[in-house]
Amino acid sequence: MNVSIALAGNPNSGKTTVFNALTGGDQYVGNWAGVTVEKKTGHLKTDKAVHITDLPGIYALSPYSPEEIVSHDFLMGKSGEKPDVILDIVDASNIERNLYLTTQLAQTGIPIILVLNMMDLVNRHGDKLDAAKLGEALGVPIFEASALHEQGLAEAAKRAVEIGSVSHKPYHERIHVEFSETTAKALEAIKAVAGANMPKTRPAIHFAIDLFERTASAQSELGLSGLQMESIEKIISDAEKALGDDSESIIAKERYDYIAKVLSTCYQKSDRESFSDKIDRFVTNKYLAIPIFAVVMFLVYYISVATIGAIGTNWVNDVLFGEWVPAAVGDALTAVSAAPWLHSLIVDGIIAGVGAVLGFLPQMAVLFLLLSLLEDCGYMSRIAFILDRVFRKFGLSGKSFIPFLVSTGCGVPGIMAARPIEDESQRRITIISTTFMPCSAKLPIIAMIAGGLFGNSAWVAFSAYLAGIAAIILSGLILKGFKKLKVSEMPFVMELPSYHAPRLKNIFRHTWNQLKAFIIKAGTIIFAASVLIWLLSNFGFNDGSFGMVDSEHSILSYIGRVVAPLFIPLGFGTWQMAVASITGIAAKENVVSTLSVLFSAGQGGIDTILSSHLTAPAAYSFLLFNLLCAPCFAAIGAVRREMNSTKWTLFALLYQTAFAYVVSLLVYNIWRLI
């Protein structure tokens, strides 16, 4: 029999970890709220007939942000399917706040099973929580679990399947929130007025609560007459006058009073300062926070670009793709008597192009590993909190940091991660700015410039990261000056997850997924682009006839020479550099592969060759331009979708390119004068 289980709960309560454990899935678990922005479905590992849906985290069932709407609509059956049972994943270390949603989930009419997750943290902190008493007080089945260690989940899932498989008495009646006398009377009065309109899908009291809170969806669902609405409004106003508060706050307060009463019988919080709180005293300190962040990020880039990563990259560039692969392939081509032009295409075109990009894989692997480590242990969410103070001055908020952070992997999910930002202008500004952060595709460009002209200095990579943040901050200031991008002040409320030892399995999986995507891209897009670049740079017209020519007379050089003058003020006005920048629009890695093909970089590696073609200021200017200009096609597509407007998309692209041009112009010309 098919059973549908929904995983609901607050953001960062462990739903996706539970989902992965139950389905054997490989979904991305980020250590901050707002990672899941769309629901995901899988099957229970042990029973394919059981569907499990992982919902985006919500604090309440009153839909406000897009991911809350997704969860609310699914649980209320608005998406055409309603789950048979809810596994309410409760972060036991923040139980009071998590139980608020539990009291609302009871209103859906769907049976609930409580899963007390992160019980290991509760025990470690010295808090005392009697799960059995809590379950008895709420009247729902309750299971203690640690999703991280996959404990307690199988039992909870088994019970969920049992309950979901048979017709049963709805559990919502058992989570019976005790309202005050005034509120209870008001709810009874509302039931009397609108009772006949209430369908039997859930108990009348829950419709009454929705109407008391003036929930628009309940009002439209019940199809109340004007007279009924007037009577109900009078009941609500009288209650608000009597209790001295608005109806939503009254219900919220009384829910929390009920929760506090329940917890007083089964929960005792320890007075001890938690391990996380002790670390946060330094990491989120008003004066120390940003210097600590700068040091941490510098170390990340130092280790990945300048030391450990550089050793691997040097070997791959100089030995693997510098000697072994060209020699082996060259010998094979000679053995089959392949034509010289084919030899050139494969060795100087494909191997040079793809090899140049793959050469930076070791540095990227170390960087991804370290960033995943920081995220998984809980530090990255602190950065959003720290930067909120700074970002707010420039028309952004700490919530914008999540898209910026996600963009360091890839701009496409980074742009999509802007969805939870409620303010329309702030969301647009975030979308426009998010690709200023160096994504993984831009790392080869950074590594190429750092290696070729700055002796693999970690400062180059670190400065690229800082340039991204500076560009975001500056753009916030510039863009909020536009009338159509006026930002309204939004509060920033964010949960800081507890620190915990990084989960190696999670880190390696996340790092491998990113590397795999990079390798696939190199083997497809970069491969095809290298072939095209080689063809265009080796064929052209010479003395009126078309055929193989040197690169200076090739088709590509003619195209490049049209655009190259634009880049003269930036210090890299040669056709090769111009063409490389243009090919970056298909995929940013193409910049490196194009240069490698055009300069026939073989044994030396493109970074070495580049040092004879560019000065340091010109190289850095080239780096900045390619980091900050319009992103790749995939990201442009994401911008178009999230902006939902061609006009805004064009504005974003023009702004980004103009910004990149001006910054490169200034940096190059000022540096030359120093």
Add this chain to the structure above:
Amino acid sequence: MNTFIGSAIVILILITLLAFAVGYMIKQKKKGHCATCPYYENCEKRKKEEH
């Protein structure tokens, strides 16, 4: 092996690899903005849109 046959074999291999690469790019283009999404296989929204 003479140059013509050797080159033909190499060209055939290259065309096959290119065909795979282009096929992959077309598949990614069809996915649109979802191309880099790790949740692609299980995405409810996508399945609904495809139906």
